[in-house]
Amino acid sequence: MSQKKYWQGFGEVNDPKNFQKKVKDEFREELPFEDIDSKGLLDAKAPRRDFLKYLGFSTAAATLAASCKTPVRKAIPFANKPENIILGEAKYYATTYVQDGDVIPVLAKTREGRPIKIEGNDLSLFTNGGTSARAQASVLDLYDTYRNRFPSRKVGDKFEESTYEFLDKTIADALAGVSGKQIVFLSSTIVSPSTKEIISKFPNLKHIQYDAVSYAGMLLANEASGFGRKIPSYNFDQAKVIVSLGADFLGTWLSPVEFAAGYSKGRKIDEKNPQMSKHYQFESHLSNTGACADERFTHRPSQAGAVALGLLAALDGSVTAPAIDDNKLKAGIAKVAADLKANSGKALVVSGSNDMNVQVIVNAINNAIGANGSTIDWTRPVNYRQGIDKDMNDLVADMEAGNVGALFIYGANPAYDYHSAEKFKSAISKVKLTVSFGERWDETTSLCTYNLPAHHYLESWGDAEPKAGITSFIQPTIYPLFKTRPYQTSLLRWAGNTTDYDTYFRNYWTMKLGTADAFDKALQDGIMVGAGGTGASYSAAPVANAASALASAKKGGKTEVVLYQKISIGTGTGATNPWLQELPDPISKATWDNYAMISMAKAKELGVKLDMNYEYYPQKPVFEFAVGNKKVQLPVLVIPGMNADTIAIAVGYGRAESLGKTAFEAGQNVYPFISFNGTTVDYFAADVSITDQNKKQKIAQTQIHNSYEGLVEVVRETSLATFKKNPNVIPEYRQEMVEDFAKSTSDFRREATIYPDHSQPGIKWGMTVDMNSCYGCGACVVACHAENNVPVVGRNEVLRYHDMHWLRIDRYFVSDKNNPDDLKGVVFQPMMCQHCDNAPCENVCPVAATNHSTEGMNQMAYNRCIGTRYCANNCPFKVRRFNWADYTGADSFPNNQDQWIVGKLDDVVHQMNDDLTRMVLNPDVTVRSRGVMEKCSFCVQRTQAAKLKAKKENRVLGDGDAKTACQQACTANAIVFGNVHDKASEVSRIREDNKQRSFYVLEQLHVLPNVTYLEKVRNTDEIIENAEGGGSEKKPETSIPASLNKAE
């Protein structure tokens, strides 16, 4: 075999060694770069590589020197990926919003292990999958920077951090030493069965439930009427006639979400056979519920008993009717009684009074109209409120007498909301061992020696039994953020049980349900419905006594004051929540403060001029209101529909500084105005004196004009009688427009414009809003806040009309034309971006930052927006919101939130930008920076996610796959969203079924909105004339409180 050698050159043949060496050398020859001095490249003075080094260094140095200081943001990735977490994918856990007895079954949406949004649990039938504003906002409480972060004990005047081991030992020792004295657990209403068991097993523990706003009168009255100390379930959906005697059952009374779910069913209108429930409201101030009433009658707070008596007398004559000098009220009682009689068995009367006697009479009324068993369900009594006022009074007396050795407090804040808070404060100093489980440094926690903060509900295990037989479970959605511990664990430990509550709870339910699988299933569903109770029968025994007590009740003074809860703040628990503080009150549209609501008549009497300045400037006159020796100074807001001599003030404000900057300095505390009448607490004061302080205070309202000025293009509302008589007002109006603007083709959409039509070949998103169902609660507004990272701007920015709400609820008062104080109705109109197909905002943007999608959405490209605000000017609906300042900290410029001369930002804005608080941000939605415009996006992140999911599952997008946050939050199903090209979708169906009520706001502008509204119908017999007119003529009947617009 010959050995051939293939060679390429002589070098390879003759000098193989050197050749190989050279082959290995990357640069066989000197590179052809030489410096002038003919030295090699690398020997040159500034060789090429060094040049690149210098270049790199100097560029970097220049960049650093020019220093756009980028704020450091810490992002810590998972070192070990948790099994169940997929980055970018949301997980939902069924849990339960529980707050002082309020129970709403919810789903908590978590992203990367952080709960970021609360949604209603659709499996919960009694709430119809709805939520309240407070439930929606509760996720923000989890990230509150002012939460108690660790256990502590008082040393001297200060609190020092401590450990649970140490405190357990100290407290156990202290408990051993209280022998002979009472050990008391003071809490708000506890709805958890497992917790109740723990409490009952604690040796010698006296449990006192205390509710800031009590329903003791009802509990006691029901007991007297033979039903036991219970509150029944109310079936508002079964009632044809609903009479509320001052109960704000859609806003704050007992379980508004549940009641709204039922109530709204009766308010939906079938156009083929138009009918709806009839809602009468007797009340002293204009409540959220009263705003929805078909007919309202006002009375003084001290007349609540007289109204109930009058009604009962008119119904069955078992009591004598009291003298009522107000003729309108008197006629109203007669009318309501007749209506109730005619609808026996299909009617319901509820009362918001905490007076046992009034509630006894109400029970008698309900018995007389056959409500028990039909609209009132005694088989499922509710557990929302269980406190008895006298128990608390006795406790304070015991504490003062030195009979209480240990006091544990959870959920109750008597140092703030007890009628004799000062007395409580002095009494607590006589208790040796005081422990608070407070999540925050509220007024009472600061007085206790030991503080062992409890978890937020999103960090907790637990259960809640809102109604007999219905259990809703709580499961944690995040590892506890701070060194907190369930108060149940503490109670177990101190009772000598070493299991913690988590295990206890698991064992409790596993035992009850039989298997661990059953327990897991229950947790997964979140809600479990079992059998209810048996009910009870009515006894008329206490009626006579109650009637005589009411008849002899003291008459009120010249002016009376009634205390109410705001839908946002409630009893005061919402005061620390920035979303809730910034949620405009449904009636007053005011944020951040409380104030005195007065009637127009009162305003005249007090010399408050309702002129132009009153409306256009936020400064409102301040008066001092005094009940006995208790005084507060508050600005007044004039609200039509108030009882002439009643002043209404919201509780829950005027909080301690330790609660944080959100609650502090917002409003005044009016709990001192409440009083104990011997059995229960009265939330009104029958005699208040008013003195003018000759000063003014600003109130931050998001809406200042109260009437829709009869502009039927904006708001359509009518009476049921008018609608029946003349159902085609809206179709005729549309027909007129078609005849005017689309003569040749009758295609209003295409012919009436010079702009080309957007082609929407696939999906077309649309929304319909039923103004008849919307009761203005604001849950959607907060849901939108949470879902879309809408910034909180603080009081001072709201005062400058800089609020950022993407979704607002417009509220219009409809008054009698001759007497604006005589309110005929209130219209709530949720207003968000209308996603016009012919959008005026789109064609004015010079840089096309806002444009139209093929799915009919009006979109914002924030990165492209340069902030000319032309779009906002040209938006007829005024739904676009501009980032006037760096509210979110998203700006790339440092130090631009320390405004000084103009537009100083409130502390809350900085609080919302805290690293902890920012954990609530929805990672699917861009946080907008200063200088860009933003607005409702139809929750485009949700529609995109739904489409993606459908695509992955290889199926057609179904109806309900994509729900907007506002739709999801709405208990009343007032907002329905979906694909309008899908004829079977709910939104298409509603539009098809409600052609006579369906209208577009400002349809004549031909902006072609994708949101339809359903006309508001009040169930009255009044025939509104000219209603067939349409066009732009004003309807004189619904004209405004004229005095609010004209200078005097």
Next chain:
Amino acid sequence: MALLRYESQVRAPLVAGDKDYHQVTEDICRPVETRPTKAWWIGFSISVLVLIFGIVSVTMEVTYGVGQWNLNKTIGWGWDITNFVWWIGIGHAGTLISAILLLFRQGWRTGVNRAAEAMTIFAVICAGQFPIWHMGRVWDAFFVFPYPNTRGPLWVNFNSPLLWDVFAISTYFTVSLLFWYSGLIPDVATLRDRAKLKWRKLFYGIAAFGWTGSTKHWQRHEALSLVLAGLATPLVLSVHTIVSFDFATSVVPGWHTTIFPPYFVAGAIFSGFAMVQTLLVVTRKVLALEEYITIEHIDVMNKIIVLTGSIVGIAYLTELFIAWYGGNAFEWHAFKENRLNLASPYGWAYWIMMGCNVLSPQIFWFRKMRRNLFVTFFMSILVNIGMWFERFVIIVTSIYREYLPSAWSTYYSPTIWEVGFYMGTFGLFFTCYFLFAKFFPVIALAEIKHILKKNGENFKEKMGELESETVEEFAEKHGHDHGA
């Protein structure tokens, strides 16, 4: 010999004082070549201070956001765009004087055109500040230019009137600047030739672009002036028309009005002439140019003011009538409640506008008033106040209460930085104007020489001598018989 003489008696000379060419050059160059006076220093210092305050105001706004102004969710534009339209309007008189009057061969324009053109330029610079700094993200302002970019098919929106503004104003500024500067070149050359100091020679030498005054130069100069005048003439009409489209093409009641283009143009000329009056009444006095900017000029311009003021007045009334006659409830509301109603929050602004723009100029029907400097000055200020309010009325009173009563706004009043920004543009304007008056001739030196009566006067003088001579004397003097 009287047959040889024909003299028109119709017009008084446009330049008084029987100047010859040299005297004109001396008079006009004097302020440029002497040291600045104390009054100049005071005025200039104040202007610069005010400008600095304006810079601070804008800095605050850019640092902290547009929230430094009191605009709100309903009122997206307030003082910013009001000032923008106002300044743009001011500019119009300059263009009208330089372009349209040039085409119409109005000789009197030469006395005022230089100052008016400078005013145009400075006013447009001031106007331009507002749309720039009113942006929420001014650092991205370049997005408004249709430049090729790497952002995919991202392009400007040619439907947007704001984009039209970008083109209209940049074109306007460019043409005005070229026009002004091309007119300046021969004058700058004169200054260069007269300069004694080295820096002046250098400065004016560069600025004169090598002007030699050759016939070819003059020929081209004239041609260029005509071309630029031809370009600028439609701009007088188009710029404010396009600015008015910002409003007219919108859906806002009170903005959405077809009358806006002519009405805005008339208003712009109206306010522009008022501003010219304000400036010239002072300038002619301070720089001792009364013989160049004569009372005749003032009179003529006052006539234009009463004419355009009346056009504006008719436009107001027409607009009002149509708002009522049109039967659109929203539009009528904007006029009746937001404007006419004196008790409404901004009713006063409407009536200030009416008073200043429609009623007060009527005083110029009287010749005595037209020729009264104090009245002229006072009126020019009134007109400018009125025209500012016109823009304010259009912008703010339309949007603060429009379609949805729920969105009706609280009272809008400017913050210190909004006022500061506006004042700052005055600082900018007058700083520029003072520098201009110091470094350039405020009267078009070359052009005014065209209309000097000196030639005629010389002729007359010589003719007079001739006429007074007898034939014999004439023959004696001019005969060719030089003594036999």
